[in-house]
Amino acid sequence: MLVISGMMNGAIYGLVALGFVLVYKASAVLNFAQGYMLLFGAYLFWFFRVTVGLPLVLAMIAAVAAGFAGGALIERLTLRRLIGQPLISMVTVTIFLSLVLEGLVSMIWGTYPLQHVAAFPESTIRLGKMVLTTQSLIAFGLALLAAGALIVFFRFTRIGLAMRGVAEGHQIMQSMGISVRRILNVSWGLAGVAATVGGILLGSTLGFQLGMSHIGLLAIPAAFIGGLESPEGAILGGLLIGLIESIVSGYVGNAAGVPAAFVVLILTMLVRPYGFFGLERIERV
Amino acid sequence: MLTLSNVEVKYAGVILVLRGVSLQVPEGKIVALLGSNGAGKTTTLKAISGLLRTELGEVTAGSIEFCGGRIDRVDPEQIARQGIIQVMEGRKVLKHLTVEENLRLGGYIRPAAEVRSDMEMVYAYFPRLREKRTAVTGYLSGGEQQMALIGRAMMARPRLMLLDEPSMGLAPLIVAEIYAIIQRLAAEEGATILLVEQNARAALRISDYAYVMENGRVVLDGPSAALAENEDIREFYLGMGKLGERKNFREVKTYKRRKRWL
Amino acid sequence: MSRIPFYPPSGVYSDSYRKDMRIVKTGKQRLMAIAGLVFLAALPFIPGLNAPYHLRLLIGIGIAVIVALGLNILTGYCGQLNVGQSAFMMVGAFTSGMLNAYWGWPFWASVIPGGLAAAGVGVIFGIPSVRLKGLYLALTTLGAQIILTWIALYGVTVTSAGFTVEPVRLGGIVFNTPQKFYYVALAFTLGMALAAKNLMRSRLGRAFIAIRDNDRAAEGMGIDIFKYKLLAFAICTFYAGIGGALLVHYMMWAQLESFTLQDSVWYVAMIIVGGLGSIEGTIFGVIFITVLKELVLVVGPMAQETLSFLPIGAASGMMLVFIGSVAILFGVLEPRGMAHRWSLIKSFYRLWPFGY
Numbered sequence: 001m002l003v004i005s006g007m008m009n010g011a012i013y014g015l016v017a018l019g020f021v022l023v024y025k026a027s028a029v030l031n032f033a034q035g036y037m038l039l040f041g042a043y044l045f046w047f048f049r050v051t052v053g054l055p056l057v058l059a060m061i062a063a064v065a066a067g068f069a070g071g072a073l074i075e076r077l078t079l080r081r082l083i084g085q086p087l088i089s090m091v092t093v094t095i096f097l098s099l100v101l102e103g104l105v106s107m108i109w110g111t112y113p114l115q116h117v118a119a120f121p122e123s124t125i126r127l128g129k130m131v132l133t134t135q136s137l138i139a140f141g142l143a144l145l146a147a148g149a150l151i152v153f154f155r156f157t158r159i160g161l162a163m164r165g166v167a168e169g170h171q172i173m174q175s176m177g178i179s180v181r182r183i184l185n186v187s188w189g190l191a192g193v194a195a196t197v198g199g200i201l202l203g204s205t206l207g208f209q210l211g212m213s214h215i216g217l218l219a220i221p222a223a224f225i226g227g228l229e230s231p232e233g234a235i236l237g238g239l240l241i242g243l244i245e246s247i248v249s250g251y252v253g254n255a256a257g258v259p260a261a262f263v264v265l266i267l268t269m270l271v272r273p274y275g276f277f278g279l280e281r282i283e284r285v
Numbered sequence: 286m287l288t289l290s291n292v293e294v295k296y297a298g299v300i301l302v303l304r305g306v307s308l309q310v311p312e313g314k315i316v317a318l319l320g321s322n323g324a325g326k327t328t329t330l331k332a333i334s335g336l337l338r339t340e341l342g343e344v345t346a347g348s349i350e351f352c353g354g355r356i357d358r359v360d361p362e363q364i365a366r367q368g369i370i371q372v373m374e375g376r377k378v379l380k381h382l383t384v385e386e387n388l389r390l391g392g393y394i395r396p397a398a399e400v401r402s403d404m405e406m407v408y409a410y411f412p413r414l415r416e417k418r419t420a421v422t423g424y425l426s427g428g429e430q431q432m433a434l435i436g437r438a439m440m441a442r443p444r445l446m447l448l449d450e451p452s453m454g455l456a457p458l459i460v461a462e463i464y465a466i467i468q469r470l471a472a473e474e475g476a477t478i479l480l481v482e483q484n485a486r487a488a489l490r491i492s493d494y495a496y497v498m499e500n501g502r503v504v505l506d507g508p509s510a511a512l513a514e515n516e517d518i519r520e521f522y523l524g525m526g527k528l529g530e531r532k533n534f535r536e537v538k539t540y541k542r543r544k545r546w547l
Numbered sequence: 548m549s550r551i552p553f554y555p556p557s558g559v560y561s562d563s564y565r566k567d568m569r570i571v572k573t574g575k576q577r578l579m580a581i582a583g584l585v586f587l588a589a590l591p592f593i594p595g596l597n598a599p600y601h602l603r604l605l606i607g608i609g610i611a612v613i614v615a616l617g618l619n620i621l622t623g624y625c626g627q628l629n630v631g632q633s634a635f636m637m638v639g640a641f642t643s644g645m646l647n648a649y650w651g652w653p654f655w656a657s658v659i660p661g662g663l664a665a666a667g668v669g670v671i672f673g674i675p676s677v678r679l680k681g682l683y684l685a686l687t688t689l690g691a692q693i694i695l696t697w698i699a700l701y702g703v704t705v706t707s708a709g710f711t712v713e714p715v716r717l718g719g720i721v722f723n724t725p726q727k728f729y730y731v732a733l734a735f736t737l738g739m740a741l742a743a744k745n746l747m748r749s750r751l752g753r754a755f756i757a758i759r760d761n762d763r764a765a766e767g768m769g770i771d772i773f774k775y776k777l778l779a780f781a782i783c784t785f786y787a788g789i790g791g792a793l794l795v796h797y798m799m800w801a802q803l804e805s806f807t808l809q810d811s812v813w814y815v816a817m818i819i820v821g822g823l824g825s826i827e828g829t830i831f832g833v834i835f836i837t838v839l840k841e842l843v844l845v846v847g848p849m850a851q852e853t854l855s856f857l858p859i860g861a862a863s864g865m866m867l868v869f870i871g872s873v874a875i876l877f878g879v880l881e882p883r884g885m886a887h888r889w890s891l892i893k894s895f896y897r898l899w900p901f902g903y
Contacts, residue, residue, distance in 0.1 A: 256697065
């Protein structure tokens with residue numbers, strides 16, 4: 001049972017980790033605001049479903065579209081101006097961004113949890129002795145699907161290839177006439193989509209509340225353990241972290257799952273510095 | 286085709302790097318830009334390609350015209366789309382991508398249908414790249430990386446190619462090979478090239494016209510063949526004194542002549 | 548020079564490395580430094596500036612400067628990102644606090660062990676830096692934050708609840724008010740800043756910079772990079788430990804809540820806003836961020852009262868949006884930190900009226 005619930009949580013971590021991978025792969029920036037983008041996306045969905053009263057599917061589509069626009073807008077307003085600047089200043093900006101997003105959410109919706117909305121039927125499926133909820137199955141399937149789509153996207157499409165190029169150096173891409181801004185814009189938009197999808201899933205299982213952003217804390221080790229550049233790694237990392245968390249929490253208690261995940265992570269990094277599927281950095285003196 | 290007149294460049298508003306550079310690149314010619322370290326050659330190229338702006342640099346005076354239009358206030362991507370492609374110094378390949386992916390990105394601004402055939406053209410010029418097609422570029426040798434870079438620039442079908450020190454850190458044999466290809470490119474494809482070099486001898490051999498820069502100024506220019514015979518050039522850049530004479534650095538006349546340049 | 552000229556000298560007259568690396572280069576600089584020191588020392592007696600509130604703010608800034616300086620040595624000079632600084636601060640704080648509260652050691656005896664304990668733990672978490680760099684290393688320090696907090700919360704009973712700590716004493720003076728503790732904080736801050744400035748001008752500092760700029764090339768020059776990286780971790784976390792020890796003796800109360808991940812992130816933000824690899828920049832950055840945070844604390848509740856029609860938490864949310872936007876704006880306009888702008892202003896002043 002612990003294994004199953006761990007895997008299901010892990011799938012959501014994996015989905016969020018995909019958001020990290022997307023931005024990292026396209027800009028070599030670790031987006032500290034990913035957890036808060038997820039929070040914002042979830043609340044957007046809640047807004048369309050409850051406040052506007054759209055039917056479920058329409059509300060999801062609207063939220064995902066708004067998530068894309070939001071991500072692109074973030075890039076447009078902040079990171080665009082930092083093209084060509086040291087990467088670390090971009091990373092800081094994402095830290096501040098998380099403040100703004102958290103502030104916006106509590107400004108519009110307040111700090112109390114919102115009324116519960118189920119995004120998916122809350123039925124259960126029995127498999128022998130195990131009981132699975134439909135929601136977690138959908139989350140699991142979606143995570144795998146998203147990872148597959150991203151792998152294809154980065155390997156075979158023009159814009160996916162350009163994103164990988166942008167991560168290596170902005171000047172190089174500009175010298176080839178590739179608009180770094182547009183590429184970054186799209187990749188942030190997609191990160192917004194990943195965050196919104198994760199937010200909808202998480203919100204309908206855990207409830208819509210500010211604490212949702214903390215999932216970013218577990219998604220980070222998931223992304224790292226798999227390797228920051230690899231969509232398949234993010235999913236596997238997510239599953240692994242989910243497993244460790246639920247098993248350790250189950251047997252040790254005291255919320256030991258999170259630190260345990262980090263212990264495992266640090267040990268893994270000592271053996272494989274770039275995660276299991278990460279790109280080995282090529283360095284020459 | 287390309288005209289720079291009195292271009293002045295400042296970095297961060299306080300450091301003046303170019304002090305009024307004027308030069309011309311006519312269509313279908315190879316023009317060389319020579320000079321020692323810090324003379325402002327690379328800055329000149331970056332001013333043309335617009336990459337200066339991401340480094341806090343700015344063209345503060347003068348103008349740069351390309352095919353009749355001013356480009357000194359245009360974004361680097363736009364300049365590249367107009368047909369000016371810079372090959373940056375220091376072998377800036379996209380090192381975690383394969384050679385073929387590098388080339389595909391080079392052709393990003395071209396219609397997708399022509400990328401295939403262009404790639405064949407690049408492979409025809411650089412057979413070695415075809416062999417290493419699926420290799421990760423970061424693990425190639427220096428010469429191969431330089432070839433991948435030039436090939437990547439060719440994929441964009443540039444009207445003007447800005448080549449920044451293609452010979453840097455390469456063995457003489459490889460340099461010769463790369464220069465032979467550049468010459469072929471100029472002859473067969475009618476490419477226009479602005480070449481920045483430290484290796485004055487090689488650059489003067491393949492170029493039609495050359496400019497010499499010192500301290501952010503053009504101090505000398507002329508047809509390459511004539512410059513190669515110029516007494517000062519021979520002495521300061523090619524390391525050849527007057528025939529049979531031993532070099533004497535304390536010689537006052539040389540010092541004065543050199544000083545005039547700076 | 549017998550007289551102190553109003554204008555700076557017409558150029559850089561350093562004819563040796565030693566002269567070029569001097570902190571105080573001209574007489575005018577010396578004069579300004581002395582004036583600044585006198586001002587800082589007299590501050591608790593200047594009416595209008597000596598309110599306990601101002602002094603508390605300054606003490607907070609002083610402690611944060613110490614912690615951020617350590618971080619800047621590791622991150623700015625040696626190039627190793629650390630997002631768990633406040634956890635190391637916690638180690639120092641609890642070590643020093645417990646020595647004081649349970650074994651009766653005075654502050655002066657427990658502050659150094661606090662720093663050393665933090666440094667010891669820091670070195671352990673620095674070991675992965677043999678193989679990891681950049682963001683991957685940042686992750687192990689994030690792990691340090693989470694693991695150390697967990698240990699303090701569940702592993703040790705004393706630290707999870709918090710405990711009282713004695714104030715600092717020197718002879719008959721008890722430094723238990725902001726006015727008095729201000730001098731302790733000032734002395735430590737100045738001392739640690741000078742030590743950092745000097746350390747970074749030394750052979751050690753040059754080794755750190757070499758590792759930051761290119762660790763393989765540094766290794767090729769015969770610098771034992773593992774040793775120096777661990778040393779950088781030790782210095783960084785030692786500073787954190789000293790800062791933590793000061794904090795608990797100032798608050799006279801040690802608690803877990805003073806050392807959160809959020810705080811660690813703030814320290815990173817401080818050094819980046821101020822300028823990586825710059826001691827002066829660290830001080831700018833700390834002041835900037837502290838004042839911003841203070842604005843949230845002061846203005847937030849006030850806004851909540853006047854705008855009562857908004858949902859609960861809306862006002863503090865608004866302040867978060869404000870502070871975040873200001874910081875983003877700052878990061879966008881000044882991506883290389885305040886120290887970069889400062890050196891531009893200095894060179895503009897030195898070269899004026901000829902811009903170059």
